[in-house]
Amino acid sequence: xxxxxxxxxxxxxxxxxxxxxxxxxxxxxxxxxxxxxxxxxxxxxxxxxxxxxxxxxxxxxxxxxxxxxxxxxxxxxxxxxxxxxxxxxxxxxxxxxxxxxxxxxxxxxxxxxxx
Amino acid sequence: xxxxxxxxxxxxxxxxxxxxxxxxxxxxxxxxxxxxxxxxxxxxxxxxxxxxxxxxxxxxxxxxxxxxxxxxxxxxxxxxxxxxxxxxxxxxxxxxxxxxxxxxxxxxxxxxxx
Numbered sequence: 589x590x591x592x593x594x595x596x597x598x599x600x601x602x603x604x605x606x607x608x609x610x611x612x613x614x615x616x617x618x619x620x621x622x623x624x625x626x627x628x629x630x631x632x633x634x635x636x637x638x639x640x641x642x643x644x645x646x647x648x649x650x651x652x653x654x655x656x657x658x659x660x661x662x663x664x665x666x667x668x669x670x671x672x673x674x675x676x677x678x679x680x681x682x683x684x685x686x687x688x689x690x691x692x693x694x695x696x697x698x699x700x701x702x703x
Numbered sequence: 704x705x706x707x708x709x710x711x712x713x714x715x716x717x718x719x720x721x722x723x724x725x726x727x728x729x730x731x732x733x734x735x736x737x738x739x740x741x742x743x744x745x746x747x748x749x750x751x752x753x754x755x756x757x758x759x760x761x762x763x764x765x766x767x768x769x770x771x772x773x774x775x776x777x778x779x780x781x782x783x784x785x786x787x788x789x790x791x792x793x794x795x796x797x798x799x800x801x802x803x804x805x806x807x808x809x810x811x812x813x814x815x816x817x
Contacts, residue, residue: 620805622805622806624808629813630810630811631794631808631809631810631811632794632796632808633808634805634806634807634808637805677746679806681806690736690748690751690759691736691748691796691806693745693746695745696745
């Protein structure tokens, strides 16, 4: 059974710091892994999607890495800003007979970046 | 593309009333998901459809909840009768069956049952 865990649950940092958010999963036979951001009272915004054949993906100040063998993904945020304050979720689709579906989410890391 | 469109954005209703939430997935996506989010339980998958067919509804909490997808561009989640414990944010998401391109979420419907 696939389980997704995120550490830390919450993080509070001063502006400008480089951050690492961690996501671990129990079944390494994943198809892809997706990082989302959720602002309070809002929906989920997709940040990065890493396919199982990839080691990392980058978008601006965000870099996500994937190590299937160890069951880990990290989201690296460079030069954090107050606008980065949000909850960050990682998610993995579960396999079913017709393909891959049914996202399994971690509980999220709640990030606060203060000026 | 306008993304996944949900309506209404907010719904306040009295206990016992019927509530219908609506979702329009991204054109070309053939999988659609309904999630519920609460502080206590986080994100819970209620039901999902592939090619308009319900695949797994094991997350639907009770018979008061029902979902339909009459065509590829529209789905509804209905609660009848509604109860205060149904208060939550309900999200719709869509993807391809293969999941190749990831999942796109709507902005959600915040439901309050008083």
